[in-house]
Amino acid sequence: MTEDKDNIQFELTDELIEQVKLLIEEQKDRELRKLLNEFHYADIAEILDELDLEEAIYIIKLLDSETTSDVLMELDEDIREKVLRNLSAKEIAEEIEELDTDDAADIIAELPEDRQQEVISNIEDQEHKAEITELLAYDEDSAGGLMAKELVKVYETWTVAGCMRRIRGQAKDVTRVHSIYVVNRQNKLIGRLSLKDLIVAKSDNKIADIYISNVDYVNVHDDVEDVAKVMQKYDLEAIPVVDDNQTLLGRITIDDIVDVIKEEADKDYQLAAGITQDVEADDSIFDLTKARLPWLFLGLIGGVGAFLIMEGFQDSFQKYAVLFFFTPLIAAMAGNVGVQSSAIIVQGLANDDLKGSINNRLIKEMLLAALNGTILAIFLFLFVWVVDGNMNTALAVSSSLVAVIIVAGLIGTFVPLFLDKRGIDPAIATGPFITTSNDIFGILIYFWIAKLILGI
């Protein structure tokens, strides 16, 4: 491979960080500028993430805002917050001027409310200012909150030649031209064109004659997750956003959707692992505790519940102390089965590929759990029989295992489906939530059935 500058092979080495730190210390601005301009802004952001705050701010102030605005966007959110706190409203406004409207609005939305107004009033480009203000009004989880105002738009009455002329003007503001959107006199979206179509068309053609009326779009109030699903399903790289009157308002590009998909997946993963907030390994111990402790408390309460159940059965089982030694096994199996079945449902719901009624799902899960449970119970039966020598105990433990697994599977299937019907994110039903409730139910069922079989 070559030494191309923003290649796959950029590697953040300790040497590079040291070099940058030294250049800052010695205030060798020219060399520093020369060194950093070699890198892609996403790489510069990675370097800044490793520096002290003063050093990062030094670089932000050193480089021109065309670069630093993009660098800011790529910084870790908490580092960006600190950097912005050290810039004046005017300096932030200068960065904002260089950003696309969607990124600009995102940065401003992160600022404390009182600074937001101050920064906005410092934006010189009036159109940019108005567009950013418009975007700030939308819910951040809606299409409006994700879209950019930058797009290439043509009227159906234009000719191809006139179009090309005007596109040369519009396209300057648009980093990448995905589609050209065709609107009527009322600015309503009526179709699309690709640059390719324009190039191939005769120059005196009217747009009205060549545009493709079959255009995907989303409403400005649609949920971003739905937008992500549409763009994924139809393999779109950009999608126009319209209001309720079909007026063209903006467009959403696939790179923002990739971020949405990634964030959503990370969030579900963390929920399944019992972490409540969006944390990273490098966050502070305090932030990590805030994210982890609530679910651990839930586990503690579940454990206390299990304790109380076992204490309640204490007298019945004077003769069968050995039964108590299987409670961790029962709890673990109940938890594992519950997590498995809920994870499959949560994923099916997320990917929109669950078909059929809740009842059918439950019946299927029951059969599945009965099958898995029976196979596992046979092994457990043999083990207990051999070790304990008592066939009744073996029968009690293994048959209740089957029952526990079936109930755990049903709970794991039902809870996310139920939450989803109620409009609650089913992903919270995975992980510690299911594990804890299944622990308690599992142990309770276990002792009930054991009591029944042993006839105590």
Place this chain on the structure above:
Amino acid sequence: MTEDKDNIQFELTDELIEQVKLLIEEQKDRELRKLLNEFHYADIAEILDELDLEEAIYIIKLLDSETTSDVLMELDEDIREKVLRNLSAKEIAEEIEELDTDDAADIIAELPEDRQQEVISNIEDQEHKAEITELLAYDEDSAGGLMAKELVKVYETWTVAGCMRRIRGQAKDVTRVHSIYVVNRQNKLIGRLSLKDLIVAKSDNKIADIYISNVDYVNVHDDVEDVAKVMQKYDLEAIPVVDDNQTLLGRITIDDIVDVIKEEADKDYQLAAGITQDVEADDSIFDLTKARLPWLFLGLIGGVGAFLIMEGFQDSFQKYAVLFFFTPLIAAMAGNVGVQSSAIIVQGLANDDLKGSINNRLIKEMLLAALNGTILAIFLFLFVWVVDGNMNTALAVSSSLVAVIIVAGLIGTFVPLFLDKRGIDPAIATGPFITTSNDIFGILIYFWIAKLILGI
């Protein structure tokens, strides 16, 4: 919103399915064709996923291969397999002719080996055939396995005007023109151009004068996950693929990368939930059992281990039977903490944002676990003291909880880091694996410490 045909609002209703089924039964081909041509191919695929195999095949044979080839790509993998089994090699080859090379290669790779050759030999377009054969030779997890041969390529010696003429030809085969790649006489990638740049340039300019030499690319042997990271980091919509000599071989587009990211996230989620294979809720009970049973067995073995430990401590704790009632609590907490810490590490590794040494990570996790553990232990201490009335027991249970949580946190942190160093996917370290090992370690540590404190 309007009744635009491939709008966000396509909904797969039972009525629609019934209507399609009826039209097939009555062999109303014309109406059927008219109805289905209203829909986007991804929507037709959703309809087909709901039909019986014979009905699906009927529709595939009814519609023209320009549509059905795209529909085939969107079908559920197992349904596609069944449909393809019912098409002749010649019929499959006709579908293949309509597909881009990357999709064509994917479909062929899914066929049994003996049919692959038969289908390939039926492809009439010799260039298409050669390109597909080339793609089939690459590892499916490499950039080569994901790339398409379709791209727009210009030589640096061409003029803008000549370029536009030739692009009109090349672009017909390329669904979406992302970038135009600039090569030298030896076909080595030296830069890129956007259509926008071409449109804005003067027509007698040489490409050599206007191209952008700063082009991202990947090597044909790079891992697809690395390609995904690069495209995400640099917000790319397409990336050219080169061989070791920098010769331009193909390009990868973001829609394929979105699928990679989604699959990767789904896989990690399933691993964390204790599901070994890529299954969906609608798979057969047999497939689901195959995916779920192995981890449940692991849980069973863990439970048996816990049983043996408890049995071993039976005699020591004659006086303190109550201690046995806390084993589900201890096991649950050990499991939860282990999953939390391993999930954060796995995610940090996946997102490349773990910095610093393993030792520092372990020290941080130890502090974090000690903090969480102490808070939880205080509550547990009070509970046991109140319920059991014995301060010694309360002290034994709660102090061992702290120790168990610390050890669980360390195991959860260490194992994925260790696996990653060894080149093994750290995601397997989450879920049942960590839960089970922590259950056993947790209970063992619990009884040891309790024994120590109670002085037995």
